Amino acid sequence: MGSQWTRDAVYRKSVKEGFRARSAYKLLDINTRFNIIRRTDNVVDLGCAPGSWLQVLKTLTDGKLCGVDLNPVAPLEGVVTIMGDFTTPEVQEQVRAAMPSVNVVVCDASPHLSGAKAYDQARITALNEDALNFAATLLKQGGNLVMKSFQGTDFNELVDLVKARFYSVRVIRSSATRRGSTECYIVAKNFIGDARDDRIKPERKEEEEE
Numbered sequence: 001m002g003s004q005w006t007r008d009a010v011y012r013k014s015v016k017e018g019f020r021a022r023s024a025y026k027l028l029d030i031n032t033r034f035n036i037i038r039r040t041d042n043v044v045d046l047g048c049a050p051g052s053w054l055q056v057l058k059t060l061t062d063g064k065l066c067g068v069d070l071n072p073v074a075p076l077e078g079v080v081t082i083m084g085d086f087t088t089p090e091v092q093e094q095v096r097a098a099m100p101s102v103n104v105v106v107c108d109a110s111p112h113l114s115g116a117k118a119y120d121q122a123r124i125t126a127l128n129e130d131a132l133n134f135a136a137t138l139l140k141q142g143g144n145l146v147m148k149s150f151q152g153t154d155f156n157e158l159v160d161l162v163k164a165r166f167y168s169v170r171v172i173r174s175s176a177t178r179r180g181s182t183e184c185y186i187v188a189k190n191f192i193g194d195a196r197d198d199r200i201k202p203e204r205k206e207e208e209e210e
């Protein structure tokens with residue numbers, strides 16, 4: 001691995017602590033600040049390879065875990081992993097079969113970037129919208145979503161789409177994100193659910209402003 005990476009303190013820490021990627025600290029940071037995952041939650045991780053978020057999730061919940069990625073993921077005890085594209089109906093069906101009840105969806109997925117800014121931003125937004133729509137079919141009312149995005153064109157429209165589905169939505173930067181990056185995370189809590197669903201609505205929680 002090149003010198004840029006070996007100089008990175010967060011990367012060095014992740015190697016020392018046995019995480020598969022430095023992004024482990026992003027999820028740890030987000031969960032410490034926003035209490036996304038409770039001890040019994042069942043969690044789906046979209047774009048999970050190489051698996052550091054799954055490693056973190058194992059420490060946060062005793063519930064069921066399922067990760068999906070285009071790339072293979074080295075096995076993790078007690079975790080179901082599915083190789084495939086989570087935007088396709090076939091893979092979505094496999095996830096539903098593995099996870100009949102889902103409290104939290106986390107999504108750290110990002111497409112391969114071409115370097116062409118406008119094209120890349122459009123692909124990121126499209127992937128975010130697919131992840132949001134899929135999460136909305138999985139989550140129980142009151143559930144939570146954490147989704148990586150990048151600030152740019154169409155970002156505000158994306159946030160509005162999330163706000164239409166969750167009672168509490170914030171856009172945050174993780175302390176583990178590299179300086180200068182436009183990467184951010186949309187932290188959405190308390191899924192409104194399907195308006196036609198006659199299950200009792202969750203209580204609307206007032207969230208403190210950061």
Ligand SMILES: C[S@@+](CC[C@H](N)C(=O)[O-])C[C@H]1O[C@@H](n2cnc3c(N)ncnc32)[C@H](O)[C@@H]1O
Pocket residue numbers: 020021023024046047048049050051052053054068069070071084085086087108109110111112127
């Ligand atoms: C930054 S990595 C995720 C790192 C992971 N959170 C971890 O901590 O190990 C982004 C991943 O998203 C995956 N990805 C992108 N688009 C996807 C899609 N449509 N379906 C499944 N995985 C996808 C990529 O293959 C890549 O492995």
